[in-house]
Amino acid sequence: MNSTILKAATRILMALILIFAIYMLLRGHDDPGGGFIGALITSAAFVLYKFAYGSEETRKIMVLDSRGISMLGIGCAIAAGLMSLFTGKTFLTGLWLPAYVEGRIPLPVSTVLLFDIGVYLAVTGAVLTIVLALEEDR
């Protein structure tokens, strides 16, 4: 697919979609959104980029290999779960930064957020792995 309009539009859209995806991810705890939705939106952004520029280019703009991303995500989720063990609570108990609990920062910095980020990365990585693998098999 070689379309100048698509290529040009993709550059702007890509940035917008990714920002939107991160927004959806971070607001997920209080409003509609969350890791799964953010991940699917992000994947859609990369798929769009792939259609415009091809999978070679897409792989270049991804910092990590897609499989690495999904493994990183699972790592984040497990790490979020392990943190509560240090405070003597059971695996995957939520812990919040005191600053958020006292209302001084708006972002809920917590192991729950880390877990959601883990979900986000794992699903993004998995979807991109599938799509890129299918695309590259010619």
Added chain:
Amino acid sequence: MNLTRLRLPAHLPVSPLAAWVGAAISFFFLVLLLGFLPAVARDGEVIRLAIEWIPALGIDLSFRIDGLSLLFGLVISFVGLLIFVYSSAYFRGDPEATRILIVLVAFMLAMLGLVLADHLIALFVFWELTTITSFILIGTRHEDALARRNALQAILVTAGGGLCLMAAIILLGEAAGSYQLSEIITRDLTDHPHYSAILTLVLLGCLTKSALFPFHFWLPNAMAAPTPISAYLHSATMVKAGLYLLARLHPSLAGTDLWFWSLAVTGGITAVWSSIQALKQRDLKLMLAYTTVMALGTIALFLAADSGKALMAALVFLLVHALYKAALFMVVGNLDKAAGSRDWSVLKGLRRFMPWTFAAAVLAALSMAGVPPFFGFIGKEILIAASLAVPAGTFWFTGAVVVSAALMAGVAFFLMTSPFFGDRATPPKKRLSAAMVVPPLLLAALGLIAGPFASFLPITPLLQSAALSLSREAPTIELTLWHGFGPVLYISIGILLAGAALARFFVPVHRVLYHSPGKLSLTADRVYDGILHGLLSLAEVLTLVLQNGRQRFYVMTIFSTLVGLIGLTALNRSFLPPALLGGIEGIPLYQWILCAFIALSVLLIVFSHSRMLAICALGTAGTGIALFFVIFSAPDVAMTQFMTEILVVIILTLVTLRLPVFHNYAPGFGAGRIRDAAIAIASGVCVSALMLSMVHEPVDLSVSDYYGANSYTEAKGRNIVNVILVDFRAMDTLGEIVVVAIAGLACHALIKLRRYSRGQRFDARNLP
């Protein structure tokens, strides 16, 4: 010094270390159990030891040492000790010796566990362990197809009985309200509504294990095992496990006609039938195997009765049998090793060459025949006395005892004479070491000593306390040789005379029986074969039908079953409460339009002839469902659904465009498609009906309410759905992202990691 002279010559292999380890273990247990003897046998105490095993299920590893278990435990460890000593010589130079002996040690421990266990589940585990080790040991010579077949037969029969026993144990535990034997035996379960089921299942378990009629056939076949194994497992210990359990459960289950007659008939038939079978054998080991079955039958026969005298008789005979039978097996093993044959028509005149084995054979056989002053004589006297005193079925009991005892006496006299007398020019090939001669001699000598000294040795109190475990009113029977003149003594003498006559004319009797035209065409062994064949054929047919590798067939089977099951349930319940259909009123128009949109999209997928159209319709259907989620207050779900729908369309397009066009493999609307449509419509109707009856039921919102109430206070989140995902049920989510990641990796692997070039057909041989 010439070092080469120190090397062991190749033909003199070291004796297997494992045998001595086994001997040490059995010696340890023997001493341990003897330590309990004064307390249990003299003072009548019951010792109980318990270790927590599976506390969550209330199963603990508890042991109970009373007279009965102590009697069995002592027999197991004492015979075990001698068998291990014997094995050290018997298996000398056998490359498999260590393996065999390790399994034998495992068996011994399992057997000890079985008789000492107090918890029924623990008993069952040990029971199955003995079955498995027995299977391995029968199949020791596994390069021989016959040995494999016999091992398989043994495990199928005994493990099949084991399954029945498991059911029995559960019923028993529930009926008695406890799985502890100590508790169960204090209860009388004969009035329980499940009594006959429990008894039948227990009997199935015990009859198979103890090779009683009609499951007697596996034991002679199990003689494929090496002789020490046969002597230990299939004569002295394992086959007694069934009898042990019957004796153990005697207080709670005995006393009914069902118990009495099932055991009396089974035991009697087994005893007489196998005694006749013993006469037909040429192989001495098989002959002994059949006499073992006879002994098992006799013990079962007397366990049928409820009187203390009969139970005492069963236990005395059990001990007598353990002493002489293991010795005789070892004698036959010696003959086999030294002279290279177990066929009595070949073995002749070995008396001069094997004097000690001959001595052991004579001592053991005299005890078996029941000649005074041997312990066997006491055993037989008490059997006859008890059979005469049985309240019901006296004729049956006495008849079975007399006939089988006379035949046994004949076999015994024959065994101690035939191989040892007569002329033999050449001495046997091998010389036997002391380890092969002492154990049988010791056992047989014990049979001689136990006779006259029964009152002085702790045997009497041990047997009495064992009988006390079976029945509350065990009489104090004096184990003495002389009971005065009376019918018992006359019958006993008659049996001996008949036995002597039989031994004198053994060969002609054998010949008549061997060539008798009355060979039954329907033997139990054949029935077993037939059943096994039938099962295999059934499995083959079922596999061919159900696992035919056709995906469509699987789908069809699954959904037809679904329809059938739901349909059956629907016949019993009333679906579709009419009031529910009134719920259609008041649905706004836009919802109708949305539903119609979804329905049309779905139908379009089914009827479209173009791939792209179908994919688009799939997308619109999914989007419609996403809208549905939006309307009904599920924004998160709607967004997820919408985004996946986009991705689904993309990857479907990527793949299906590379697949061939939408070819219709079944053109037209033939019978096949009508059948498919019928299954599909029926399934759809079933799902609708199920859902309708589901929404008709009241909904339980307690879990959802809990999450709603704690979402902010506990988890500091206002989006309850997201809080459930990442906090309350985070463990599930973790599992799910792992699954998704694995699906991604699997796709990658399927497409990218190909070791063989494109176009080449897959062939496992090409894989590295």
Added chain:
Amino acid sequence: MEVVLCILTGLIVACAIYLMLDRNLVKFLFGLVLMSNAANLILFSAGRLTLNSPAFIEAGETLPPEHVANALPQALILTAIVISFGLLAFSLVLSYRAYQEIGSVDMDELGGNTSLSLDADTDERAVNNTIRAEL
């Protein structure tokens, strides 16, 4: 509305099964997608339908409103959607690879080894037969 949803889901299930019974592998995959959608709808109806009241806690409140939507089935469906996407992707790739290897998407050509037989036990059977002969 529940009643209509029940009937609609039944229709989707029927179409999904009809597609899954097709000899064309691609149609089977379409059926799979529809089936997972139907499963989600069944789950959703189990939690009952609620109009215009998503499962959120208002700012300043600590408890959700009185008749809020049932959040539990929503959470289950959300993950089910993603999982079924993974399943679909895997089956698609598998079908694609099967097509590459075998060269057909006809279900009846892809599988069905009717020559399946249990030859491994012939040895044991021979033994059983000889034993029978000896008896």
